[in-house]
Amino acid sequence: MHDDHDDPEDFGDDRPSKSQLKRDMDALQALGEELLSLPEKRVAALDLPEPLMDAIRDGRRIVASTARSGKRRHLQLLGKLMRNVDPAPIREAVAEFKLGRAQDALELHQAERWRERLVSDDNALQGFIDGFDDVDVQQLRSLIRAARKDRAQEPEQRNGRAWRELFQFVKAHVLAAKGATDDDLGDGKAGDEGDDE
Secondary structure (H helix, E strand, C coil): CCHHHHCHHHHCCCCCCHHHHHHHHHHHHHHHHHHHHCCHHHHHHCCCCHHHHHHHHHHHHHHHHCCHHHHHHHHHHHHHHHCCCCHHHHHHHHHHHHHHHHHHHHHHHHHHHHHHHHHHCCCHHHHHHHHCCCCCHHHHHHHHHHHHHHHHCCHHHCCCHHHHHHHHHHHHHHHHHHCCCHHHHCCCCCCCCCCCC
């Protein structure tokens, strides 16, 4: 009889469904949008085809200055161009960038916590000295005194300079302990905004 129809391999149609193709295209568009957020150096290191690189450059300009429909259309173009490229290295680069940003934020939060402890607790100084190498104790004590003095003033009289200098000092030691530098964090100014308490 015709038992051949029970075998799914006999139909010969191994193409993905239209819905699956749409999901794949949407995933490539989302990856293209994340690619636009990567720094120029990281994108250049991916060694992408020239048409895709041009579309990324144009995309940065279009996304920043165009209405929503222009952004949507350009992301569709990026998705179309990315069909011809292996997305795995791009996904890895995006994931690595996001992980690095998260690690940078953790280090900045650690520096902020140390600064707060140093200003509010006299015993924290010894913990900081024990935890980090090559600490200029005299400079650190001076920065702590100045930050405490500044903090004791009325909010409208505070200038925050000592607070920021203490943060920069602590951040430098936290990053040195992690083997990072200010350049790894972008402009090195992150975490200072809004710290003039």
